[in-house]
Amino acid sequence: MEPGDGVVLISDILGGEHVEKDVTVRGWIYRIRSSGSIVFAVVRDGTGNIQATIKKNVVGDEEFEKASQTLVESSVKITGTVAEDERAPGGYELKASNFSLIHMAEPFPITKDQSEEFLLDKRHLWVRSQKLTSVMRVKATLLSAAREWFEKEGWVEVTPPILSASAGEGGSTVFGLKYFGKTAFLAQTAQLHLEALIFSLDKVYSLTPSFRAEKSRTPRHLTEFWHLEGEAAWVDNEGNMDVHEQLISHMCQVVAEKNKAQLRELGRDPTILEAITPPFDRITYSDAVDMLHDKGMDFTWGDDFGTVEERLLTEDLVSPMFVKNYPKSAKAAFYMKENPDDTTTVLCSDLLAPEGYGEIIGASEREVENHTLIDRLLEQGADPDNYEWYLDLRKYGSVPHSGFGIGIERVVRWICRLDHIRDAVPFPRTPSRFYP
RNA sequence: GCCGUCGUAGCUCAGCUGGUGGAGCGGCUGACUGUUAAUCAGCAGGUCGCAGGUUCGAAUCCUGUCGACGGCGCCA
Incomplete structure (x- = not known):
């Protein structure tokens, strides 16, 4: 599974590589929000974060449903086309053709409000x-x-x-x-x-x-x-x-x-x-x-x-x-x-x-x-x-x-x-x- | 070792001079085709750190205790 599969580093995408190419990123959901028939998923792979857009009419009902239910920190593999897009944080986004959920995370305990004590416990x-x-x-x-x-x-x-x-x-x-x-x-x-x-x-x-x-x-x-x-x-x-x-x-x-x-x-x-x-x-x-x-x-x-x-x-x-x-x-x-x-x-x-x-x-x-x-x-x-x-x-x-x-x-x-x-x-x- | 602050929902906090425990976030259900910590409507969620005491009645007042955090000393 390691090399190949078209898996690329998010830092390379953000560096301007792979534009208009089909690539796969794998990592963990950093933020995710849905809006009717489009899901915005920000993925983290340890080198950077990139937003993927998952559209119902592209990936199909079943994958879309899965994406819209995915919780933060779930591990995923997303394949799609890299595009420059001003609307995306970081300036680049991945227009998904395939969304695959590797593991559905339970609700992640660390959210926007964090105390020093809690962060040390977790x-x-x-x-x-x-x-x-x-x-x-x-x-x-x-x-x-x-x-x-x-x-x-x-x-x-x-x-x-x-x-x-x-x-x-x-x-x-x-x-x-x-x-x-x-x-x-x-x-x-x-x-x-x-x-x-x-x-x-x-x-x-x-x-x-x-x-x-x-x-x-x-x-x-x-x-x-x-x-x-x-x-x-x-x-x-x-x-x-x-x-x-x-x-x-x-x-x-x-x-x-x-x-x-x-x-x-x-x-x-x-x-x-x-x-x-x-x-x-x-x-x-x-x-x-x-x-x-x-x-x-x-x-x-x-x-x-x-x-x-x-x-x-x-x-x-x-x-x-x-x-x-x-x-x-x-x-x-x-x-x-x-x-x-x-x-x-x-x-x-x-x-x-x-x-x-x-x-x-x-x-x-x-x-x-x-x-x-x-x-x-x-x-x-x-x-x-x-x-x-x-x-x-x-x-x-x-x-x-x-x-x-x-x-x-x-x-x-x-x-x-x-x-x-x-x-x-x-x-x-x-x-x-x-x-x- | 010394000084200080704080323990209330999964998280961050409000809760006044004692009188049936609240909000936001997160989660769940639903709506939404361009969101940026999305938005809107609804639902669930609590042994108020623990132990005593005062009181008709304590999250609230008193005593003790445990824990964490901030600062000093010691050092790298």
């Missing part, structure tokens, strides 16, 4: 919506563009574990689960394992789900998100940022080229993404604090930036911006390398998306001295014995190295101008939802 059906379809296509492009860039630059994709014995980064909360009489944890980062792999593969990256058991109720947190992480030997904090700006720029270029229609549909002007190229601005944490003060904000050096601060710093930007070298008091992670020029700060960087969308990358150069790592762990009340294998990495040919984590859904949220991160993933997991 997420398995709402994923058919134009908005989510566009977002998923954009996301697919962003992921393939990222892989393309890594491949080109000689990075090796690796597959770190999701189940782990240690809780990972200190601080954030992890999901625990039963593991043959012991407790295992769902990974909240692959970083530590990636660090182990640079000693043979030099530059590695991974794309995995990460889990955070934080009861975060914000438009930029999920409990399960897709984490694109990289770790590279011989790279310092500045070189790390070189990587990020090149990678993010490449992703923007490719999506602006391949997904113009979806981006416009989502309200994102592709030319804005085309303009995103290296280098990105790099300011220090202290510079950022000065900027906040200049904007009239009351802020104490040493505190971490929250939503309000990040928004104020980036709302007028078009390109992403790095903020580097945070104070230790703001970035607690034990593995971040101390800044030799100012020991109150660490060699790290956050990449903030423009327009107030907030942090999309967290990164740092890693501490290479075991005694420093152990001191930092003890300061945070962690037991160095739990990090024995990780500390081992510094015993056998330790090298300067850096790494980063990109929240894919955060990038998608920014690129697609989404109000909430949950729409950057088809089936969002949040503190209050893991169904459907």
Whole structure:
């Protein structure tokens, strides 16, 4: 049944192909209305929507009757002649010679009035919506563009574990689960394992789900998100940022080229993404604090930036911006390398998306001295014995190295101008939802 | 963890100072040969989130509880 049968894509028809030709489209009824002896059926096939007109005196009484009773979201196959017609939405329509109903849908629960709660309950059906379809296509492009860039630059994709014995980064909360009489944890980062792999593969990256058991109720947190992480030997904090700006720029270029229609549909002007190229601005944490003060904000050096601060710093930007070298008091992670020029700060960087969308990358150069790592762990009340294998990495040919984590859904949220991160993933997991 | 808002028909909501539960959309029946979320006429559809309390009487007032949504913190 697959190819042949004269089945064409609706996007091609809307692009002006097939005019005056007999073709077949198959898909789902998006809207349908009847008027005596003519039925107007708008069909969706995942590439676009087109109106088909089914007339009684053309298809016959029986097929016409069937068409006029068809409900929204029924699956259909319609054969007919493509015609340009100003009266049709989109400018083209299909004058049907044959209407065949594949499956008659029950009344579709999602109608014109929808609340956020209801759409989340019916997420398995709402994923058919134009908005989510566009977002998923954009996301697919962003992921393939990222892989393309890594491949080109000689990075090796690796597959770190999701189940782990240690809780990972200190601080954030992890999901625990039963593991043959012991407790295992769902990974909240692959970083530590990636660090182990640079000693043979030099530059590695991974794309995995990460889990955070934080009861975060914000438009930029999920409990399960897709984490694109990289770790590279011989790279310092500045070189790390070189990587990020090149990678993010490449992703923007490719999506602006391949997904113009979806981006416009989502309200994102592709030319804005085309303009995103290296280098990105790099300011220090202290510079950022000065900027906040200049904007009239009351802020104490040493505190971490929250939503309000990040928004104020980036709302007028078009390109992403790095903020580097945070104070230790703001970035607690034990593995971040101390800044030799100012020991109150660490060699790290956050990449903030423009327009107030907030942090999309967290990164740092890693501490290479075991005694420093152990001191930092003890300061945070962690037991160095739990990090024995990780500390081992510094015993056998330790090298300067850096790494980063990109929240894919955060990038998608920014690129697609989404109000909430949950729409950057088809089936969002949040503190209050893991169904459907 | 903190602050706030909301639970009434399949959906979106109205329902005032307590007195026999409403509309629009969707569905069904019928009319209509150019509709654009078609239009017109009619029909069906409810344990008012749950549990207590006040009262002759509670969707409405009180208490508790559950759930969802919005914002903050934490982070990617």
